[in-house]
Amino acid sequence: MSWKAMTPVEACDLMAFWEAAPWPLTRDQVQQRAVERLGWTIEIEDGVSYLMNSVSGFTAQDVSTIGSRGDLSYLHLDLADKIREVTAESRRFLGDAFTLNVREAEGRWGVPAMRDAESATSATWNTPSGGRISFSLAPKSLVATFETPQGVELDRRAGHR
Template structure:
């Protein structure tokens, strides 16, 4: 069985693009920027536009975007295939890929805050402009999350430092 994951430099470049973006901005503008910069697509279902990373050809192409009162708060995407049948080999593959992503992130943004849960791990950075980047590992796949300065501020006020 073979699985795919995004090269660590690509994951960090995507996060750097969002870090450098002129926040705040509406969700529609963020989606359009992703289409122009990364070649992602927007699919409309029931009059709602959804951002899709069809370029990486992963199991799940959805890019989740969260906004509040038309101001982007968060964007998250899979950075690997979704593992349907978890095996020691698939977990080792994802673990190695996660480690390389974290190393690349550390080279760019410094030492992350690491959290190790029973079956999951996260690495999170507070980055320029008040935004946050988080890389997530679970036995089913890897993902990356970007919190805009506005979204990160809400989380900080709620006590999630």
């Protein structure tokens, strides 16, 4: 079985792109920016628009965009194909990709805060914009999250992190 993953440079460049955006932005502004600058697409289902990373060609193309009061708070996307059946080979593939992404990101943003949960490991960096970048490894996925400065502030107010 073979799977696809973004290169570490591509993944970090993508997170740097979102980190450098002129926050705050609405969900619609983020979607438009992704279409114009990254070549992503928007799909509409039941009158709701969904952002799709159609460039990377992964098994799951949807990009979660979560907002509060108009401003986007989080952008969450896959850095590799979703794993259907967990095997020793799939664990190695995702683990190696996670390690390489973290190494590349350390060169850009310094030493991350590492967190090991029961079924996932994450590396997180606070960014100059006031945002937060995370790479997370789970048995079936490798994902990246950009938390906007507005999202970080909402978390802080709610007593998280």
